[in-house]
Structure formats: C-alpha cells, structure tokens
Amino acid sequence: MTFRERGRSMRLNIKEKTFIRRGAAVAAVALLAVGAGTASNAAASKAPTVTINVAALIPGSTKAAVAEFNKQIAEFEQQNPTIKVNGVQYDWTGPTFAAELAAGTLPDVFTVPFTDGRSLGEAGQLANLTSYVKQLPYYKEFNPAVIAEGIDGKGQIIAIPTAAYAQALQYNRQLFSQAGLNPNDPPKTWAQVEADAKQITQKTGKTGFSEMGANDNTAGWILTTLDYAFGGRMETGVGTKAKANFDNPQAVQALQMLKTMRWTDNDMGSNFGLSWGTSNQAFAAGQIGMFISGSDVYTNMVQADNINPSIYGLAPIPLANNKNAGVLGGGTLAAVKPTATPAQIAAAMKWITFFYMSPLVNKQQAIRNAQTLVANKQPVGVPELPVFNEKQYQVAQSWIAPFINVPLKQLAPFNSGIFKEKVIPEPEAATQAVYGDLDSVVEDVLTDPGANITSLLQQANSVGQTSITSANSGS
Amino acid sequence: MSKTDVMTPRLEKLDPALRAGAAIRTPRGLALGTPARWVKRGGISKLLFLLPLLFVFGAFSWYPIVRLVLMSLQHTNLVQPATWVGFSNFSAVIHDPLFPIAVRNTAEFAGLALIFGYPIPLIAAVLMSEVRRRRGLYSALAYLPVVIPPVVAVLLWKTFYDAAPNGVFNTVIGWVGISPQPWIQAQHSALPSLVLESTWANAGATVIIYLAALTGVNRELYEAAAVDGAGLWKKVWHVTLPQIRTVMLITMILQIIGTAQVFIEPYLFTQGGPANATLTVMLLIYDYAFGNSLGGDYGKAAALSLMLVAFLAVFSLIYLRATRSWSTH
Numbered sequence: 001m002t003f004r005e006r007g008r009s010m011r012l013n014i015k016e017k018t019f020i021r022r023g024a025a026v027a028a029v030a031l032l033a034v035g036a037g038t039a040s041n042a043a044a045s046k047a048p049t050v051t052i053n054v055a056a057l058i059p060g061s062t063k064a065a066v067a068e069f070n071k072q073i074a075e076f077e078q079q080n081p082t083i084k085v086n087g088v089q090y091d092w093t094g095p096t097f098a099a100e101l102a103a104g105t106l107p108d109v110f111t112v113p114f115t116d117g118r119s120l121g122e123a124g125q126l127a128n129l130t131s132y133v134k135q136l137p138y139y140k141e142f143n144p145a146v147i148a149e150g151i152d153g154k155g156q157i158i159a160i161p162t163a164a165y166a167q168a169l170q171y172n173r174q175l176f177s178q179a180g181l182n183p184n185d186p187p188k189t190w191a192q193v194e195a196d197a198k199q200i201t202q203k204t205g206k207t208g209f210s211e212m213g214a215n216d217n218t219a220g221w222i223l224t225t226l227d228y229a230f231g232g233r234m235e236t237g238v239g240t241k242a243k244a245n246f247d248n249p250q251a252v253q254a255l256q257m258l259k260t261m262r263w264t265d266n267d268m269g270s271n272f273g274l275s276w277g278t279s280n281q282a283f284a285a286g287q288i289g290m291f292i293s294g295s296d297v298y299t300n301m302v303q304a305d306n307i308n309p310s311i312y313g314l315a316p317i318p319l320a321n322n323k324n325a326g327v328l329g330g331g332t333l334a335a336v337k338p339t340a341t342p343a344q345i346a347a348a349m350k351w352i353t354f355f356y357m358s359p360l361v362n363k364q365q366a367i368r369n370a371q372t373l374v375a376n377k378q379p380v381g382v383p384e385l386p387v388f389n390e391k392q393y394q395v396a397q398s399w400i401a402p403f404i405n406v407p408l409k410q411l412a413p414f415n416s417g418i419f420k421e422k423v424i425p426e427p428e429a430a431t432q433a434v435y436g437d438l439d440s441v442v443e444d445v446l447t448d449p450g451a452n453i454t455s456l457l458q459q460a461n462s463v464g465q466t467s468i469t470s471a472n473s474g475s
Numbered sequence: 476m477s478k479t480d481v482m483t484p485r486l487e488k489l490d491p492a493l494r495a496g497a498a499i500r501t502p503r504g505l506a507l508g509t510p511a512r513w514v515k516r517g518g519i520s521k522l523l524f525l526l527p528l529l530f531v532f533g534a535f536s537w538y539p540i541v542r543l544v545l546m547s548l549q550h551t552n553l554v555q556p557a558t559w560v561g562f563s564n565f566s567a568v569i570h571d572p573l574f575p576i577a578v579r580n581t582a583e584f585a586g587l588a589l590i591f592g593y594p595i596p597l598i599a600a601v602l603m604s605e606v607r608r609r610r611g612l613y614s615a616l617a618y619l620p621v622v623i624p625p626v627v628a629v630l631l632w633k634t635f636y637d638a639a640p641n642g643v644f645n646t647v648i649g650w651v652g653i654s655p656q657p658w659i660q661a662q663h664s665a666l667p668s669l670v671l672e673s674t675w676a677n678a679g680a681t682v683i684i685y686l687a688a689l690t691g692v693n694r695e696l697y698e699a700a701a702v703d704g705a706g707l708w709k710k711v712w713h714v715t716l717p718q719i720r721t722v723m724l725i726t727m728i729l730q731i732i733g734t735a736q737v738f739i740e741p742y743l744f745t746q747g748g749p750a751n752a753t754l755t756v757m758l759l760i761y762d763y764a765f766g767n768s769l770g771g772d773y774g775k776a777a778a779l780s781l782m783l784v785a786f787l788a789v790f791s792l793i794y795l796r797a798t799r800s801w802s803t804h
Contacts, residue, residue, distance in 0.1 A: 095765035098770055270657075
C-alpha cells in the first residue's frame with residue numbers, strides 16, 4: 001500500500017464519521033438511561049442491609065441437615081429482604097464457649113443452656129432484650145418457670161427459652177428384643193433397669209446400661225439426674241444461701257446402684273469415658289442397651305449418627321418411691337451478643353422468632369418448617385417439654401401431625417408418661433462447676449472397685465461448696 | 476597500606492586526644508561510629524530487614540509473655556474488667572487440691588517416659604547403625620509415627636485401647652495368654668497407657684538424631700576395641716555411648732522439658748480422667764482458662780504457667796551446670 005493509499009484508508013469518510021457520531025449519541029443516551037435506572041434502584045433499596053451471624057448446626061452434621069438449614073435461611077431472607085443471615089457452625093461446649101466468649105467471636109445469635117443464661121446476663125455478656133421480647137405477640141404465653149431462666153437478677157430479659165427437655169431413658173428396642181425383653185414395656189423402676197441391663201449383656205454381649213463418665217461435666221450431670229430420680233438434691237437453698245449437698249443419701253444410693261451394675265453385674269460395658277455426643281454415637285451404633293440423656297437427643301442421632309429409627313425407644317426415667325423424686329429438666333436459651341447494634345438486635349429477634357419460636361406458635365410457619373425438615377430427611381416431632389404450656393404444645397404438635405416422621409409409637413412410653421412426672425430445674429448455683437466437681441466421683445466409682453462412695457461424695461462436697469461460694473461472690 | 480588502614484587507623488597510632496574518644500573522621504568527613512556513618516553503611520536497610528522479624532517476635536512472643544506476667548497478677552476472665560490481686564493467684568493455685576495431683580501425675584509421666592521412652596530410641600539407633608542393608612527403610616519406618624499428626628495418632632490409639640476383650644490390643648495380648656487390660660479405663664493403667672503412645676509417637680525423631688550422631692563416631696575406635704576383644708555390647712558401652720554423650724545429654728533435657736508440658740495425650744485420651752488420674756499441669760492450666768463456661772480464670776492459668784516456666788528454667792540451669800563436665804566439649 002502506498003503512503004497515499006494508507007493515508008486515504010486512515011482518513012474516515014463522511015459516512016463513517018456520521019455513523020460514529022450517531023452511534024456515540026445512542027450510546028450516551030443508553031448510558032444515561034442505565035445510570036438513571038441504577039440511581040432509582042439505589043434510591044428504592046436504600047434501606048441498609050443488616051447482616052447477622054447466627055448459630056447453625058453442630059460440626060459434623062449431615063449434608064441433608066445443612067441443606068435444610070440453608071433453606072430456612074433463604075426463606076427468612078425472602079421474608080426479610082433487608083436482613084442477611086450467615087449460618088455459623090456452632091456447638092455449645094463449656095471450654096469452647098468460654099474461649100469464644102473471651103475472644104468475642106461468638107455469632108450474633110447463639111444458644112446457651114439454661115444453666116448459664118442468668119450468670120452470663122448478670123455479667124453483661126448478653127444483650128438486654130427486654131423491650132423487644134415484651135413486644136412479641138406470644139410473650140404472655142411463656143411458661144413462667146421457663147421464661148424465668150432467661151431473666152437476670154435485675155429483672156431484665158437477656159435470653160429467650162427456645163426449647164426445654166426432660167431427662168429420659170433412651171433404650172435400644174432391637175437389643176431388648178434380642179435379649180428376650182418386651183420393647184414396648186421399658187423398665188419403670190430402677191430394679192427393673194438393673195435386671196434388664198443384666199439380661200441384655202448376658203444375652204447379647206452388649207452394654208446393658210451405660211453411664212456418661214467423661215470429665216466434661218456430663219458425668220456430674222447424669223449423676224445429678226439420678227440423684228433427683230431417687231429424691232435427692234445436690235444443692236439446698238438459693239442465691240447466696242445456696243449450699244452444696246452432694247453427700248445426700250439419694251446420691252449414695254444412686255452411686256451404689258452404679259457400682260453394683262459395674263462390678264457385680266458387669267453390664268456397663270468397657271468404655272467409661274463416654275460423653276453426650278459419644279454416648280449418642282455408641283447408642284446409634286447399637287452398642288448400648290440403655291442410657292440416660294435428654295428427651296431431644298434423637299435429633300442429634302439422626303443429624304450426626306445416622307441412627308436406624310427402628311431401634312430407638314424412649315421412656316420416662318424411673319422415679320423412686322419418694323415424694324421428692326422428679327425428673328431433671330433443662331433447656332436452651334437463644335441470646336444475642338451485647339456488642340450487637342440496635343439494628344442487629346432487631347434483626348436477631350426476627351431470626352429467633354422465625355427459626356426457634358414461630359414453629360411453636362404459628363400454624364403456617366410450623367407446617368412450612370416441618371415440610372422443609374421432611375424434605376431434607378430431618379426428624380419432625382422429637383419429644384420436648386413445652387416452652388409455653390402443655391395445651392399450646394399439643395396444639396403445635398397437631399399442626400405438624402401429618403409430617404411427623406419420628407417413630408411416635410416407639411416414643412409413646414415417654415410422651416404419655418412425662419407429663420405425670422415432676423420436672424425439677426437443674427441446680428441453681430454454679431451449675432456447670434457443680435457438675436464438673438461431681439465428674440471425678442462417677443469416674444472413681446466406675447473405675448475403682450474399692451471406691452468409697454461416702455468419702456468421695458464428702459470430698460466432692462467441699463470442692464462443690466467452694467465453687468458455689470466463688471460463683472456467688474462473682475470471682 | 477590498604478584502604479581500610481586509611482579509613483580506620485590502628486588505635487596505637489592515634490593521637491592520645493583521639494584515643495580518648497574524639498571522633499575519628501573518614502576522608503569524606505563522616506565520623507566513625509556515628510549515626511551518619513551507620514546510615515552510610517546501610518544501617519537503615521539492615522533495620523528494614525529486621526523489622527518484620529522484630530514485629531513477629533514482638534507481637535507473637537514477647538508481648539504475650541509480658542501480658543502473661545501481668546495477667547498472673549490479675550483476676551480476669553477476659554470478659555469483665557480485670558482487677559489487680561497481687562500474688563493471690565499463685566496462692567490459690569498452690570492451695571488447689573488438684574495442684575499436687577497434677578504435679579504428681581506430670582512427674583510420673585516424665586519419669587516413666589525417661590525410664591522407658593529414653594533408652595528405646597538409643598537402642599533402636601544403635602541397632603540400626605549396625606545394619607548393613609535397608610538402613611534407610613528402617614529409618615523411614617522409625618520416623619513414620621512422627622509424621623502422623625498427633626491428634627490422628629491419639630484417636631487411632633484410643634481405638635486400639637478399647638478395653639473390651641475384642642479390642643485391638645486386648646486381642647493381641649490375648650494371643651500370648653495375657654488377660655484383657657483396662658488401658659485408659661482404669662486409674663492405675665491410664666497414665667502408663669499414655670506414656671506408651673507418647674513414646675511410640677515421638678521416638679522416631681530422636682532415633683534420627685542419634686543416627687546422625689553415630690555417624691560422627693570414629694570407626695578406628697571400634698577397630699581398636701575389636702582388636703582388644705570387645706564384643707558388640709562392650710563396644711556400645713565403651714565407645715558409642717561416651718562418644719555421643721553430648722547428644723544424649725541434650726536429648727534428655729529436651730525430653731524432660733517436653734514431657735513436663737504434656738497436654739495432647741491427657742486431653743484427647745482421657746481429659747484428665749479417670750478421676751484425675753491423668754490430670755497434668757498443662758491440662759490444669761487449660762482447665763483454669765477454659766473449664767468454666769461462664770468465663771475462665773485466666774489469672775490462675777497465667778500464674779500456673781509462670782510457675783511451670785520458672786521450674787523448668789531452674790531445672791535446666793541446674794542440669795546444664797551438673798552435666799557440664801560430662802559433655803565431650
């Protein structure tokens with residue numbers, strides 16, 4: 001190409017210039033239109049988005065459980081477009097909770113057991129939710145004894161009870177059948193528990209009765225449960241007048257029963273370091289005939305242990321013939337971080353209502369919740385104690401009746417028997433510390449044939465008194 | 476005369492006034508040992524290279540140590556405001572009924588590890604050094620347990636320690652007629668069980684160290700011993716051990732310090748149980764800090780940590796002084 005030709009080709013002709021001018025004009029108009037649209041959208045959605053982190057499932061939950069939880073988040077965000085929810089894996093254990101509390105890394109909405117709510121609130125570690133909770137339409141429906149677990153010493157509501165449970169006797173129906181016992185007739189007395197445990201071990205070789213013995217407060221928790229079932233109390237008095245009462249006769253009786261089962265009947269298996277999670281695991285694996293835990297643990301067994309539903313049986317804890325005998329009850333509180341902004345607290349209250357409370361009080365939400373759980377193969381209808389009252393509980397159960405997929409017939413002994421038993425709250429003062437102080441007593445009895453029960457309880461009692469005194473003095 | 480001689484005249488040639496401390500100037504007029512000269516010699520770039528190191532050590536090593544000392548004098552759960560309490564944390568730790576139990580268990584662990592865990596890597600290394608073929612394979616096999624993450628190893632051994640008659644170890648010992656053992660399920664056998672696993676997990680690293688030390692032993696000494704009629708064990712006793720005694724002394728003190736700080740085994744196997752039979756000092760520190768779900772007692776945890784540090788420091792000083800004459804150099 002010559003220089004002239006090149007020059008000619010580089011120069012645009014008039015038509016090309018016109019085309020470009022017109023094209024630029026069109027582009028400019030289009031850009032202006034888009035810009036205007038964006039500005040108007042921005043104006044319309046100017047309501048700021050609040051982001052909250054919420055306690056989700058425990059680590060190790062199945063994919064189906066996680067999918068179900070995420071669906072619930074999606075549904076909530078659809079109903080509340082200005083709130084963004086992030087689920088954070090969460091499992092309340094004493095050590096990890098203490099570390100997260102100190103580090104300030106707890107999610108904005110988290111759960112704590114009844115035992116810790118008040119103390120955390122009084123230490124300023126939970127946001128004050130009083131004004132928000134009192135506006136809830138179902139506020140006055142709360143069982144007074146249950147909502148009291150979320151009220152601190154100054155009368156401020158610092159947490160909302162979301163679930164309550166009673167201790168129950170978990171039993172393996174399959175092992176019962178294999179041992180020649182009637183799975184529809186679980187033991188109703190402790191003598192029957194001992195006899196059935198012995199028979200299960202003799203006929204199947206499996207653990208007849210398992211007791212949590214881990215050094216993480218669970219051993220003391222179950223021992224306290226047994227103590228209540230025999231009519232004893234680990235503490236007397238309340239508040240600053242609380243006193244340790246570990247060496248009560250009923251605790252001695254309970255430990256004597258364990259000692260007999262362990263060393264004479266030899267039907268407690270060979271692993272005495274089981275905790276809450278590992279007990280569920282071993283039970284779901286068909287290794288345990290009976291053990292004591294909360295009435296709601298079936299959910300964990302489905303979510304984390306892949307239990308075969310046909311083996312699961314639930315019965316009320318046998319109570320001794322003692323007017324003080326009762327069932328230890330506990331529960332879970334939902335709380336909000338004290339550093340949350342007012343917008344975050346408001347968003348957190350909406351999440352708590354949606355996720356925890358509305359399935360209990362709103363028929364449509366209860367049905368939607370149940371449908372989502374069923375679609376993701378999660379249990380619906382796991383027995384719990386009423387957070388409001390028995391009537392509301394039964395109504396809520398009737399809403400989800402078509403979706404209940406837990407083996408209701410197998411849970412009938414518990415469902416029909418629990419409301420006849422007296423539910424007793426956990427020891428009020430320094431609860432977790434008291435459980436911890438009792439751990440070594442249980443471990444000693446289960447691992448030393450010569451354990452002196454009375455002496456052990458007396459030693460633990462003085463340690464427990466120190467724990468209670470320290471807790472009351474705020475140190 | 477070199478350029479350096481011009482730049483830095485020898486001290487004895489200096490004028491007395493200059494020797495007394497007056498600034499010595501370079502030909503460019505920069506005074507020796509002054510900031511300007513330091514900058515000229517690249518002092519700033521050296522400092523810039525050092526800064527990341529200083530920051531990392533400061534942030535992750537020195538600051539936490541200072542914070543630990545301060546915390547030991549405070550009552551704090553890192554949630555509510557801290558209060559100064561002087562030495563009451565130290566007093567509370569000493570008067571805690573669990574403290575003597577933890578100290579005793581730690582001493583027992585360290586003692587058992589010294590008796591059983593210390594000679595094993597040495598014997599293994601000596602035997603492996605005598606082997607002509609496949610020494611590399613044996614070294615790899617010896618080191619394999621060290622490569623396995625500690626948590627994985629403990630969980631593996633927890634399965635092995637199943638106290639049921641059909642548990643792995645109980646099955647194996649059953650082959651030679653030994654009855655099933657409770658392992659970690661009984662107070663008398665829990666701590667030795669932890670020592671056994673710890674020895675298995677950590678011996679490999681020491682074997683490699685000894686193998687390296689053995690390569691430095693002069694072969695002529697062995698030849699001379701052979702000429703004198705010494706057998707294998709006499710060679711080991713009279714030649715090998717004396718030649719590597721410096722390394723042995725170092726590995727011993729390192730083992731004692733390591734076992735005094737044992738945490739993973741008691742935490743993962745038994746959480747200090749059964750009935751505090753495996754509660755160690757480090758686990759007690761952990762319990763002070765994280766055992767209370769309402770907020771830990773970090774003051775007591777810091778106090779016990781400092782007590783452990785002080786004990787190990789004093790012990791190390793005494794040990795090094797006492798063994799100074801025993802080492803080769």
